[in-house]
Amino acid sequence: MQNHTHAHQKQVTNRLSRIEGHVRSIKQMAAEGRDCPEILLQIAAARKALDNAAKLILKDHLEHCLIHAVNEGKQEKFLKDLQEAIDHYIK
């Protein structure tokens, strides 16, 4: 299921844009030798933002792609790929 669209696709790319900018500013903080706990707090925030983007992708995936996969009789592959992604996420 390549090159498909989702309800929250624009929101997901906007969030990833913000995370990219956030990581760039954290890199700048590290390069300037800023206070370590302050940098750790920002990394924790970027990590949380990645989790929230992942949750939004998963929501789209379950709402849109699952129906599409079932309609095409590809539910087994759908579940296998999803399981693999979740296994990577929670380890």
Added chain:
Amino acid sequence: MQNHTHAHQKQVTNRLSRIEGHVRSIKQMAAEGRDCPEILLQIAAARKALDNAAKLILKDHLEHCLIHAVNEGKQEKFLKDLQEAIDHYIK
């Protein structure tokens, strides 16, 4: 303790540079409507890379900044800030 240097400072900024580029490529994948589990795998990898950068910062912080804080009699503030950063990270 602003604008100080660490043993792994260059490694930390290099890692954050790579994570920034990784997030940019994930954003591109999302904009192209690429397969959701594939995007989730990449987000999990970027998250893991952020964790590893945080571990390196923490290592520097404990090896370098703790001694510095003790020498300056600022160990209480050091522990308070570190505790706060860890609390944010693990929640």
